[in-house]
Amino acid sequence: MLALYLLAGIAVCLYVYVLSLDGPESYYCRYDNQTHYNLARHFLDTSDWSALHTGSGAVADEAQTGYYPAAWHLLVALVASATGIDMPIVMNALNAMLSGVTYPLSSFVLMHALFPARRDALFFGAFTSVGFACLPWVLLLKGQLLANLLSFSLTPAAIALVIAYVHAGARRHWKGLALCSALSVGFFGVAHPNGLFTVLVFLAPFVIHRIADAITQSTWIGSRNPLRKPWVVWILGLAFAYLVWQAMLYAPPLQQVVLFNNTGNLNLSWAESAYAAAIISLYPEQPPQWALTLACAAGFVALVRQRRFWLGLPALYMLVVYGLCRCSDAPYTLRTFLAGFWYSDPYRVLCCAELFLIPIAALGLATIAAYAHRKIDRLSWKGSLALVAGVFALVNFFPFYQEPPEDQSSEVSGSHFVPTVGTAVGYMHYLMESGYDEGEEQVYSAEEQRFVRKVLEMIPGGALVINQPHDGSAFAYGLDGLNTYFRHIDTEGTTEQSRTIRDHLSDIATDSTVREAVRNSGAQYVLLLDQGLPYDEGRWLIQTGEDYEMGWEGLANLTDDTPGFETILADGDMRLYKITAEESAEDQ
Template sequence: MWGLFFLTTAIVAISLFGPGFLVLRGFGMSRCLAFSLAPLLGVAAYVLVGLAYEKLGVWSCWASQAGLLFIVAAIIFAILRFALKRKPAVSFSLSDHGTVLGGRLSFDSVCLLGYVAFACVFAGGLFVWYLGSPYSYAQQFDNISHLGTIQSFVNSGVWSPFASSLYSSASDAAINPLPGGGFYPTAWYSVAALAVTSMGVTTAFAENVANFVFVALVLPAGSFAFMRVLFDDRRAVIPFGAFCTLLFAGFPWMIILFGPLYPNLSAFCLVPAAAATFLLMFQFGCSRKQCVGLAVVFVFALMSLALAQPNAVFTLAVLLAPFCIWQVSRIPLSMKCKGKFCVAMRILFGAIALAVIYAIWMACYNAPFLASVVQHTWLPYADRLEAFEDALVVGFMAEGSQIVLAGLIIVGAAWTLWHRRYLWLSFSYAFACLIFVVNGYSDGPLKHIFGGFWYTDPWRCGAMASLIGIFLAAMGLYACWRGVIMLVEKARKGAVSFPTSTAIAACLALFAVLGSTFPGIPAPGSQTGAIAFRSVLSGLHTGASVASVYDDAEQAFVQEVKHVVSPDALIINVPDDGSAFAFAADDLRTYFRHTRDYDVPNETMESRIIRDNLCDAATRDDVREAVSTIGGQYVLQLDQGEPYVESPRLFTYGEGEQWRGIDSIRDDTPGFEVVLAEDDMRLYKITVVEVSA
């Protein structure tokens, strides 16, 4: 079971990293940097190929997409290597960190392996221990869409962001109760669909694979790249980032548990690599050709972020805006001005950069195509002081605190005051925290101006702050290590040996990991504990392994249904009784797949008639005509009875008024014949309507 999981993970990872790695190696990047930045090319490439295939009528699957991309990447690699006359990898103005371990592995290789290895062990332990099974999935509102979209990708062979739907195939699109659509970011779905079409696993299995690839491989590799570029001249800081990348409850873990927000997870995991690409363009001595090449990679990075979840582009902006202001403020230094005049000019240039960034921010805020996003409202979850305290203790919606990480961030921020070339990162984190706090307590215009790009969602804003906090915490951990080294050297009146300094670093890293993740003592009146990570552990276990709406008995009943009906038979259902997951997770061809309000202008007349009056099919011509039009053959009920009495429904069910035409059907209702019956579960055949084969 788990062997298949990690085999599928390896195949998906190779498919995601491989094409981009070949292209970047051809461009002349070192192996470590090419590996770290490769997903920026791979994510965009898979979505763009899916879009092209949809226009050309080509079926998308792992073989057709990955096969094409590897061939194209190999050709580009060969052409670039020939054009560069087989020159060795260039450094892109990064310093050479030498070699270790007998000259076989470079410092970069060891660090990258450390980042990925720690992440794989840490994330692997959480996934294996708390999921229980790779087939487990969260029975939450958003996951119906996630699982259903993956299933539609697989069934239809259409992987386009402009044709994303739970009714993607031609036959399903014809009976969609809520027709319409437009652009929707589908990068995460494409990666999950690679898992299904390569190994034939279920959609639930595939989404766990996709999440593991992004959390255990893409995020740590990107974090390494960011740290490697940022601390090019201070390499001792780089290894400490490996231990901080996955410690924050706010990201990536709470964003996995809440919603769940898997597409946003994948997008945020790409942000560090995108930021590293941007920083590389400003490395002193980077040639014009290299800058042009990096600019192309950065364009692909922006495309990948937008195609995964557009708010990641604004997250990248929050991270890099202070860096851009700092860079612009340094322009007067090249003018050879001096004294107070130079200081005044730097302030002026910085103010101009800030004004330009503000103008761009407000232009995006007022853009019509973003109106529905920025005007979306989450109600405040706390007052101003409570939201500030949540940010201060690095809780970020995780119902607890991470005092150790909070301390490391404070130390890291103080360290940037001493080493001011990194001070911009402290401003990035402060800005992200400000967005989180305003979203947490405000209910006015500021809420939308600051956090509208994240749907004013405090979980997403908290995830953004946590993401940026990773690098400040790594600085803080390094600063603590340097402080201990200095104390030891002062006490011993001599230099500390390499083994001793390594042992001290390992002890500090262990303290940071345990201090940030150990469940801790439960807080007064709370079951989640003083340490925010306890809610992560609890949520991973209960969220994915406890089936409440679509329980084991109902899943077994659906499997019986699949043996009785033909694969293309259309089954009318009430999605809120759990049957929405019957399509999304078990590929049963149900009619109603969304769990949203159906009484909307774009709902089809057939859908309205069936929801309200299906039970009267024996006596009403319009009902029979509606059923015939969509080709309905069966009715599925997983919770027959009074609403919320015998079995739970999803929260969108309300009092069931929208579904009275289906809920009212019983064994003796004219026009319906019992095919399967068990407890409160029924499968009826509609006998008063003839459906052509």
């Protein structure tokens, strides 16, 4: 059974992710990857591997360091340091390992803890654990959310540990339970804390359910005691959970996350949010997953009949929260209260929902298989399992997706629901293939990367290079090791010296203040990857606006004829200049 989960995970990962890459060094230029790539490279370069004082190491930044959930970045640095393999390859290998191996095996552990005597449900869990299209692939498309990829990949295992200890006897094994709980808290603290809150959402109804059962069967509590009634225990348990939740909402270390007002995805009505959740079409333009909708419906029915409805509560909670995070009429305070620990981000929340739906869908498929076994003559029990698994796999995993007409895409229509042909899994493969396509122009294109690698061959090792990060060079340090001055398109938290360089670098020959700023920085070269390129002709990050050159006039005005610079390398609109103004000033 373990091998089946592993086989299913590797097969889906190969199709959706690995085969979508345009080579082992493929990369995806998204806003958050400025941080991810640069932080991993900074760990490797400095050997200062602490999640408590992280930073990109950019000379332009103020000397501010702080906590960041950096376990993913530390793993990348560790593997790259131990093997000498290029960083992009290590990143892709780690993402494939977490998605195709770690997460499916973690799901197996959870399914085994939930259904120790139901091998049919455990069997179907191999298909449902990798059957939901968004988990974990959305984490590789949005952001990217790589810290959450690591955190969520082991969330099922962390839940399973607690459940297994409780089933074995929490009193007898309290030391092991305490140790594993402490290790889990430490892991999520370094990987991503919202994984811990995800665990708590799942365990809260489980613990209340166990306490209610224990009290009902206890001989120490009188028959007339109100606690004998399960609904009383549930009310008290939920009230206690509410108080703990409220206290965490006001905890000072969490305020920056909880109060983050994420409004970028509020584009659905209440009815549309409910419909998207019901048909499991949680990503824009994603085809519905009807087979999983049917399986989940059958699973919820089975849970009610088995009096295990507590298992459905976490998934229902997350689906409701997802609807709030997508609905334009949802109040900010309600979104903050219910989804603040996930930045009120629907893409993180939908991953939690799909994770909690895995056992429900598996139980639903087992229920359907049992029904088929009863109703179809001469169909053996194993035959019914094979039949349902085969039909589900064919419908859910069929590797096909056809791109909708351009005039019907969500970017044009503004609609979440776009008429599509294909499966949700095929859609994720399509998105991944588009994102990692080196032939399709990215903000840091393959051509620009080749230019940067030529630059690295021509300049002294470690030489500091002033750059315009909006042109894609924000990724040059993390991916290729070029020691860039600016490593992020945001300028908040940069030094006064860097502001002088941004505004007036082109005046270096005539302005002693600029020369002093450059001299103090230690920069020797200037890199421009989109010199003179109009905004409407370029490829940019979504966060780059038409006014991106405001505050960067010192680099925007730089040309081959600007005094104080010598052209070292030129190719199209790409330039490498050597700063010669210091030498000229000394000659004078």
